[in-house]
Amino acid sequence: MQINSAEFIVSNTDVGKCPSEPIPEYAFIGRSNVGKSSLINMLTERKQLAKTSGKPGKTQLINHFRINKRWFLVDLPGYGYARVSKKIKKTFQKFITDYFEKREQLVCAFVLIDIRHEPQPIDLEFMEWLGMSGIPFAIVFTKADKLKPQAAERNTRNYLDRMLEGIWEEAPPHFITSSSDGRGKEELLGYIEHINQE
Numbered sequence: 073m074q075i076n077s078a079e080f081i082v083s084n085t086d087v088g089k090c091p092s093e094p095i096p097e098y099a100f101i102g103r104s105n106v107g108k109s110s111l112i113n114m115l116t117e118r119k120q121l122a123k124t125s126g127k128p129g130k131t132q133l134i135n136h137f138r139i140n141k142r143w144f145l146v147d148l149p150g151y152g153y154a155r156v157s158k159k160i161k162k163t164f165q166k167f168i169t170d171y172f173e174k175r176e177q178l179v180c181a182f183v184l185i186d187i188r189h190e191p192q193p194i195d196l197e198f199m200e201w202l203g204m205s206g207i208p209f210a211i212v213f214t215k216a217d218k219l220k221p222q223a224a225e226r227n228t229r230n231y232l233d234r235m236l237e238g239i240w241e242e243a244p245p246h247f248i249t250s251s252s253d254g255r256g257k258e259e260l261l262g263y264i265e266h267i268n269q270e
């Protein structure tokens with residue numbers, strides 16, 4: 073899919089104030105620093121559309137971007153960032169869970185996982201929560217440039233096997249990506265285009 077336009081629309085902490093245009097929406101979620109904002113920039117080929125940082129905790133709001141005037145990409149704050157206070161963490165969790173529970177036009181959540189890491193309880197639990205809440209999701213493995221292709225394949229397989237040992241009967245759709253070398257861009261955009269047409 074060709075991306076012709078990518079516009080920042082609004083940031084907020086209240087799902088009730090998110091844009092009301094009834095167009096399909098796709099959200100990126102995952103641990104802080106996993107590469108959510110970078111992935112949005114990679115997909116849209118706009119280097120600074122979403123703000124990124126080497127330090128975790130950069131994105132703190134719900135950010136809407138309108139793509140090709142027809143759908144939204146949403147950049148969310150990360151979860152699992154230990155250095156914010158407990159109170160901030162609670163507020164974060166509340167508006168993120170509110171977002172997922174209330175945003176009716178959300179078509180699919182993309183859960184980002186650093187391809188180098190073993191499965192972590194916080195991600196597995198978050199995906200279980202999505203599953204129980206009836207929210208469709210896909211996994212995006214990030215930072216694949218940091219591993220040799222064989223190791224990337226092996227980690228991906230291990231990850232999905234671990235899910236199948238848990239509550240899942242089938243592996244979710246999944247993508248191997250790198251915002252540094254652009255890997256996975258066509259697959260991910262193709263998937264969005266495909267579900268947009270359903």
Ligand code: GTP
Binds near residue numbers: 123126128131214217
């Ligand atoms: P928060 O907003 O803090 O939750 O983080 P985020 O998930 O949005 O991560 P962000 O995109 O800001 O990237 C975090 C760091 O990882 C930055 O230093 C990026 O340059 C780096 N990074 C992101 N994606 C990749 C990737 O695919 N490959 C490599 N090598 N580095 C990446």
Ligand code: MG
Binds near residue numbers: 110123147
């Ligand atoms: Mg971010």
